């Protein structure tokens with residue numbers, strides 16, 4: 001669909017100057033990408049304002065400008081569309097440009113502070129194993145059935161989302177599971193999509209650098225449920241106090257899942273070990289390879305979603321017991337010397353607490369827990385002392401190190417984490433700026449049967465410092481360190 005008037009279908013429009021009967025080649029929101037006859041959307045961002053680049057876009061051949069504030073002088077032969085919300089307009093136009101692929105498959109969005117990647121990846125695995133061509137849009141990767149594409153965002157920009165949804169549709173996919181982040185919702189990256197259902201995992205402290213406060217963070221998450229139509233389902237965790245809030249204004253049919261509250265889908269963690277857990281879903285007991293009480297929630301959400309999408313209960317249960325854990329989520333390695341090392345993507349206070357609690361529950365004797373953890377740069381500062389506190393409180397030894405420092409000084413981030421460590425826990429604390437060195441130190445300190453947790457970067461295969469991404473893989477570093485020790 002390339003005529004401007006078709007692309008504008010559903011967009012909230014103030015004024016239009018020029019013809020909308022023209023074709024465009026592509027939609028762009030970055031002037032540096034503009035080519036001949038492209039439509040350029042000017043967006044006010046967090047760093048700069050796209051309106052400043054309208055002339056540049058015209059110089060590169062744009063034939064249509066979509067913006068909030070029209071320029072004083074309008075160029076001839078150019079179409080100008082004024083809209084109160086260019087971000088939303090971009091998302092709706094992107095969906096139109098690709099012929100609204102979300103309408104041709106069952107698209108399910110997963111939101112919440114923690115568990116989005118886990119739930120959406122498990123659903124992808126489950127539907128693939130049930131024999132359906134399926135898509136996945138996640139923090140780790142985008143998948144169109146078995147084809148894998150790299151991604152930089154949890155919820156990419158609307159052009160990327162719709163491009164891959166179109167590829168899913170064109171290759172015959174029936175389902176797509178996608179993560180919907182709070183940044184994605186706030187920047188309207190998912191406007192214009194038709195969701196068949198949405199899932200809420202939980203809401204705890206994160207991203208309070210970007211959102212004004214917790215209430216605003218919560219309100220943004222709710223937008224996913226407000227966006228659903230009445231044919232959709234809205235599935236929320238009823239043990240989380242915000243589960244009910246998400247449902248307040250939705251037109252969708254509401255369902256709950258919980259371990260502690262009586263609701264539609266009920267679960268129970270019966271037993272857990274290092275190689276999995278025995279859980280009860282409604283009245284059926286099943287074994288899963290995934291570890292940790294937080295994964296009981298994730299598995300329950302997966303079960304409920306599969307049932308709401310029409311799969312048969314016994315088939316779902318059979319496949320759930322075959323599901324593999326997701327890369328970098330409680331991924332563990334037992335060294336021949338008896339040390340267990342775990343890599344986990346816990347980068348929020350709640351996730352760190354849950355992982356350390358799970359480790360504590362799995363301890364069989366007096367094993368020491370040695371935690372290596374850092375906090376990302378250019379992200380919420382307020383979670384740093386909280387994570388520092390949790391790590392030092394719940395470990396026998398804690399090594400603060402760098403995560404992705406981005407543009408910040410790593411030592412300053414570590415100082416902010418140290419500020420959360422209580423006096424009585426100071427003796428447990430080491431700080432090693434170099435992450436590889438921190439992992440080596442933890443492995444050297446570990447005695448027979450001790451547990452080393454390396455938290456925060458999970459599946460990531462890079463470390464970002466001052467805008468440069470260098471290769472870095474926690475799991476590889478652990479194996480190297482423990483193998484060297486064995487020799």
Ligand SMILES: CC(=O)N[C@H]1[C@@H](OP(=O)(O)OP(=O)(O)OC[C@H]2O[C@@H](n3ccc(=O)[nH]c3=O)[C@H](O)[C@@H]2O)O[C@H](CO)[C@@H](O)[C@@H]1O[C@H](C)C(=O)N[C@@H](C)C(=O)N[C@H](CCC(=O)O)C(=O)O
Pocket residue numbers: 029030031032042043044045046047048049050051053152153154155156157181182183184187
């Ligand atoms: C803070 C944030 O989310 N920023 C996102 C946002 O960019 P921005 O608002 O900063 O844009 P800007 O740089 O101010 O530019 C404004 C506009 O001018 C345009 N521009 C700019 C320069 C130029 O020469 N010409 C030009 O046209 C830009 O293309 C843009 O349209 O819009 C961009 C396009 O969609 C995103 O790539 C960018 O993500 C940045 C890189 C980012 O790091 N985002 C993270 C925080 C993020 O989104 N994370 C969430 C996960 C969070 C979670 O864990 O829950 C995610 O979904 O990935």
Ligand SMILES: Nc1ncnc2c1ncn2[C@@H]1O[C@H](COP(=O)(O)OP(=O)(O)OP(=O)(O)O)[C@@H](O)[C@H]1O
Pocket residue numbers: 112113114115116117118119139154179201202294295297298328329330344345346347350351352354355458
């Ligand atoms: N349901 C859950 N409740 C609490 N913590 C969880 C849950 N699921 C996973 N976690 C913890 O959070 C970490 C991140 O999990 P996951 O990647 O699934 O979350 P996410 O919501 O996708 O995160 P992101 O915002 O980075 O995309 C895991 O490594 C684990 O420590």
Ligand SMILES: N[C@H](CCC[C@H](N)C(=O)O)C(=O)O
Pocket residue numbers: 154347375376377379403404456457460
């Ligand atoms: N989606 C999260 C991921 C954080 C992962 C952590 N390793 C970091 O780099 O801070 C974010 O962008 O805040």
Ligand SMILES: [Mg+2]
Pocket residue numbers: 116117118138139140154179
């Ligand atoms: Mg994720």
